[in-house]
Amino acid sequence: MAPNDSTQTTEGAEDLAARPRRAARYLVPVAVATVAAATIGLVPALAASGDPDLPKISAQELIEKMAASDTEQFSGTVKISTDLGLPSLGGLAGALGGEDGGGSSAAPEGKLTELATGTHTLRVAADGPDRQKVSILQDSSEYSLIHNGDEVWGYDSASNEVYHATDAGQRDGKDGKDVPVPEDLPKDFPATPGDLADEVLKAAGDTTSITVGGTSQVAGRDAYKLVVKPKQAGSTIGSVTVAVDAEHGVPLKFTLTPSSGGKAVIDAGFTKVDFSRPAASTFDFTPPKGAKVTEADDTAHEQAPEQVPEEFKDLEDLGGLDVIGEGWTTIAKIEGPGGDAAGALNGDEDGENDVPAEARQFLDALGDKVEGKFGTGTVFTTRLVNVLMTDDGTVYAGAVTKDALVKAANEAK
Numbered sequence: 001m002a003p004n005d006s007t008q009t010t011e012g013a014e015d016l017a018a019r020p021r022r023a024a025r026y027l028v029p030v031a032v033a034t035v036a037a038a039t040i041g042l043v044p045a046l047a048a049s050g051d052p053d054l055p056k057i058s059a060q061e062l063i064e065k066m067a068a069s070d071t072e073q074f075s076g077t078v079k080i081s082t083d084l085g086l087p088s089l090g091g092l093a094g095a096l097g098g099e100d101g102g103g104s105s106a107a108p109e110g111k112l113t114e115l116a117t118g119t120h121t122l123r124v125a126a127d128g129p130d131r132q133k134v135s136i137l138q139d140s141s142e143y144s145l146i147h148n149g150d151e152v153w154g155y156d157s158a159s160n161e162v163y164h165a166t167d168a169g170q171r172d173g174k175d176g177k178d179v180p181v182p183e184d185l186p187k188d189f190p191a192t193p194g195d196l197a198d199e200v201l202k203a204a205g206d207t208t209s210i211t212v213g214g215t216s217q218v219a220g221r222d223a224y225k226l227v228v229k230p231k232q233a234g235s236t237i238g239s240v241t242v243a244v245d246a247e248h249g250v251p252l253k254f255t256l257t258p259s260s261g262g263k264a265v266i267d268a269g270f271t272k273v274d275f276s277r278p279a280a281s282t283f284d285f286t287p288p289k290g291a292k293v294t295e296a297d298d299t300a301h302e303q304a305p306e307q308v309p310e311e312f313k314d315l316e317d318l319g320g321l322d323v324i325g326e327g328w329t330t331i332a333k334i335e336g337p338g339g340d341a342a343g344a345l346n347g348d349e350d351g352e353n354d355v356p357a358e359a360r361q362f363l364d365a366l367g368d369k370v371e372g373k374f375g376t377g378t379v380f381t382t383r384l385v386n387v388l389m390t391d392d393g394t395v396y397a398g399a400v401t402k403d404a405l406v407k408a409a410n411e412a413k
Helices: 013-017 030-034 059-068 090-095 108-116 193-201 299-307 310-317 339-346 357-366 402-412
Strands: 073-082 118-127 131-137 142-148 151-156 161-166 170-172 178-180 208-218 221-230 237-245 251-258 266-274 292-295 321-324 331-334 367-372 375-380 386-390 395-398
Touching: 059 193, 059 208, 059 221, 059 237, 073 108, 108 118, 108 131, 108 142, 108 151, 193 221, 193 237, 193 251, 193 266, 208 237, 208 251, 221 251, 331 402, 367 402, 375 402, 386 402, 395 402
Parallel strands: 161 292
Antiparallel strands: 073 118, 073 266, 118 131, 131 142, 142 151, 151 161, 170 178, 208 221, 221 237, 237 251, 251 266, 321 331, 331 395, 367 375, 375 386, 386 395
16 A cells, blocks of 8 residues: 655644553663654555555544554564664673572563563553553463552563562551552553554654555554654664554554664564453462562662662762753763763773673673764664763763764764
8 A cells, every 4th residue: 555645734643642651661762752753744545455455544543543542451462573783681681680689580670671682472461451461471481470450460480480569559568567669660561562652652743754654464453554754864763663453543563663774673563462351360360389479669679779889879970861952863961970980881991890791791792982072982882772971971872873972972062
């Protein structure tokens, strides 16, 4: 199906795109949520051979359909492939604390971070805002994260460990007093194409072109393809394509391709989907016999600062966040602390041994030395998000090219 070349503009379209859905920060790269826009270009979709023959629809109408969708029950299988150009995160996770930090292998922070690289198969289910389940399937084991009412359970079958948190305002502490629930407790699990699509669409604007790019079939269902592209040069993002179920208005597939070309950076889509209500037993969980259960109380959070090397405690003195540019080429600038912390991260003679060997290897694999008015620094590159750290510890980060970061750092001096 070939799109019409005409473009329309509609006031308020951004509000239609901005369905409020809270996404945990463990899966989606921050840049996808922050690269943004404000007015939407609208292009009707026309039929083409080989694709489902669906009624014509404009981008605005398709976004309205997504916003109006009341589908809250579904189950299915999702395949997600992520290629940021990163080395394996396995060794780095262990080097930066992992299980040695007194946590649990079933805690969601570490397990969901694994989705940042490689290809994974997930089983997902939802029954409204109070019941969701995501299971990461592995060769001989699986990890499940379950939200059922006011409780959250994580279970790692490989280690037979359980993570438990209460998703209520407060719960009883070990001393009988109420203690706050950790603020980073995940309430929604961003494991579906819809979660990823929301992060892009809710920030759409006048630096963005949004069109209907045809039709397709995903998991045996007819879908329209919503195509989101930056109008600005210098972004690492080439386009985002969201396949939207023609009947229910639910995103079935999310694909983010880089401006540099090649395979998708993120490709997440249903391979099977059922929009009937899952059985209530889907969200039941009882810790298996002999399992180690870790409660998500404030103990681990209080201990965490003690695990930070002394050289990095200067990071508490960061000078604040400045935003450079707008839209898809937005760059975040964080004033650095200088001193030992910057030296350790940049690998100078005094700080080289302060970073674990695996972490140092990880950073070296990504880093390129650069020079400019800012002095010298290192650009850490991925296929999506790039970061420049100058020798005084100042950080420039965004879903922009290496040249854009260096230019921003030069202009800031």
